[in-house]
Amino acid sequence: MISLLISDSDHATDIHILEPDAVDAFRAGRSAAEQAWIDANGFSGDLGKSLALPGPDGDMSCVLFGWGTEKVRARDRFHLAALAGRLAEGDYRIATAPASCNPAQEALGWQLSGYAFDRYAKRKGTTARLVVPEGADLGRIEAIAVGALTTQRLIDTPANDMGPQELEDAVTELASAHGATLDVTRGDALLEQNFPLIHTVGRASTRPPRLLDLTWGDAAHLKVTLVGKGVCFDTGGLNLKPGASMGLMKKDMGGAANAIGLASMVMALKLPVRLRLLIPAVENAVSGGAFRPGDIFTSRKGLTVEINNTDAEGRLVLADALALADEETPDLMLCMATLTGAARVALGPELPPFFTDDEALAGALSTAATTEADPLWRMPFWPGYEGQIEPGIADLDNAPSGGMAGAITAALFLRRFVENAASFAHFDLYGWTPAAKPARPKGGAHQGIRAMLRVIEERIA
Template sequence: MNLTFSTETDAAIDLHVVSPGDHWPVSATHRKWAESAGFSGALGDFCLLPAEDGQISAVLIGWGTGRLRARGRMHLARYAPLLPAGTYRIASAPEGFDMDEQALGWLLSEYSFDRYIAAKPEAAKLICPEGCAADRLQIIATGAALTQRLIDTPTSDMGPAELEGEVRALAQMHDATLDVTLGDDLLGTNLPMIHAVGRASTSAPRLLDLSWGDPEAPKVTLVGKGVCFDTGGLNLKPGASMGIMKKDMGGSANAIGLAHMIMALDLPVRLRLLIPAVENSVAGNAFRPGDILRSRKGLSVEINNTDAEGRLVLADALALGDEESPDLMLCMATLTGAARVALGPDLPPYFTDDDGLAGMIGAAADAVHDPLWRMPFWEPYESMIEPGIADLDNAPAGGMAGAITAALFLRRFVENAGSFAHFDLYGWTPSAKPARPKGGAHQGIRALLSVIERRYS
């Protein structure tokens, strides 16, 4: 789904963004009309102003007060699905109105998951505001929409094979190369934990390995958890917890969306995208609680819960990516419920030992309104992931500090990367918000795009 600005300027309808007490740049008649309709400029209010022929002459958009606006982001996007189909342009806005953020929000609001719906309503389109980089904003919006579509698609149409197809299409679009290691070949190429987690599914496990860019450029490696559905394995999830497990490949979807942005913007990096694509299913050959698995890195892992499978497939992919000593390695995964308990669905935590990288991530997250929150690799908890009969425990008992112990587990497989960060995403918007419909969510990738641009420009 390509999200684009309108170029039909002739019949564009003016949007006037106003706050309570502002001067409204409309006629006295239109002001009286708006006041009679109860429009005050509060956030969430809007008023269609009529022309003499009965068409829409202009629209007043309420911008509210700073305190209320601070509770959210991309507020202009809340109006896009409410306005009649047509073409609009921002004719006036108050001081401090961020045109880039609001225009991007409008584009993001145009995403809808309509694959299985016959009736597809027309959207209100926006003309790119003067001074905004239309091409760049459209690339970012399209990458974000790609992420959402991949997550929203049910596993019946987005299993490991279909996810491979999506990455193959991305590689063809950007003249990248894609290597796929499939099924039992994972054992022959020393990716045993990816094989163990995915072998019980009727769709074979696989590692997707995409490369793009100048081989001499700084190496940036993205690793995304591609568990296309998670039953919990033999530690079977209850039905209520399985309901949205199509989103358990949200880490890979976000990595794919970010990869699209990097390649479409032609950033000066050597990009590598690694996705272990599996389905955690139940069958006679499923891996079991109590099993001890050997990893690519050689570390042994005791399985104390087959529902803690994401860190297993990521561990082999991280070890593989780490072998070429990338300058930057970013790991994205819908990994732990503990992260959601700590920070909720909208604020993903991330972990890194690199204070400089953390500073860049924090600044970028604030600048582009793509929230992320740093949490620690807390060294005293290392003993919690050491079970005694193996090098590592995939699910420490007690349930304490689950997001941190999972991050510590992953860090054991990264030694050579110049900088490493792990992002524990939710990948889902539980209820619709401006520019974020209910369903699959892009999280952190706009901030990370900004980091990569600053780091390598």
């Protein structure tokens, strides 16, 4: 990652962030020539509008950026990142900002705007550099940005170059960078080590399934466990997806990518926690060895599961990973997965739902989602739907019929594998930005992990 943030500069161009009602006062303090330029260009402080003021020698004396009204700003985030991409290479600093502007958050957006996925074609992100605002922690911003952009890069990489082995390579690199320990259980060893559902989902692929188990930190510290769904490509299995539904399935490891990104943040910031990262990495493929609708399997936890749709595979691999995580009674367990289309129907691509029985955790996540500009919305573990995941012939049904409350029934399924964790939350992510926005290019998306980071920090404060 190339840093677009610098600690200081002797030749930085000033940026003045102005709300509409502050434009006149700012204008009054400028030269007659600058006033005429502002008037001629009709700069009124509307959100996202920008204007460079020319200096006496024809150079740029400063840049104005419209901050808009609170009502309009609420529609999006990282507003200043829109300016970052318009500016020529050089150094800039925030000279004026209204109280409603969070300079550290805008600096993070500026840094994120430098990302361009260029593995297969030349692409260029922002090159303008920003002096980190006073009071903002440059090291913290960069650590968060590295984790966020790692998530995006992993999701953006197509499945031919991001299979279970490549996901293992990414976690191996992360472990090496931070002195963590990584244990990997692959192929038929999954059966020997009692991870039958992970093996079942991945056995049809020529790329062996595996469970990645990273640990870091002092065992005496708060036990934080992250579990991420690592389905590197999802054909749907024998319940084959139509082509239109398969096109974005490289992002079905978005839960794993987000968990990896959050783990990167935690370790880079050297938080005093005992971190565990669990990634069941598989490809849901079709072959003579594929699991079938109607099959019944016994999970690691001992619960039997009837398969009524092979395209509901994510909850299966997570079940074994959650059961393993739960065995050591973590203080906080966070599960991330691109799990259901129902979540997107309910809340769209930008607002991931989360599920928890812990009221304190729910409140902390909701608050952090707002303060960190990292949207999340709580949905219920609704007990009235428990019967829908109980088929009678087995303990659990992986895909209840009827099509209603799919995100909730999937969450209820996962909760059956968590009994001992002191606090547990499940996040149903989309993992993708459908259309480019400031600091968020079209493609893989980090979702919720900055809010989760804040909650982890609050729990150790």
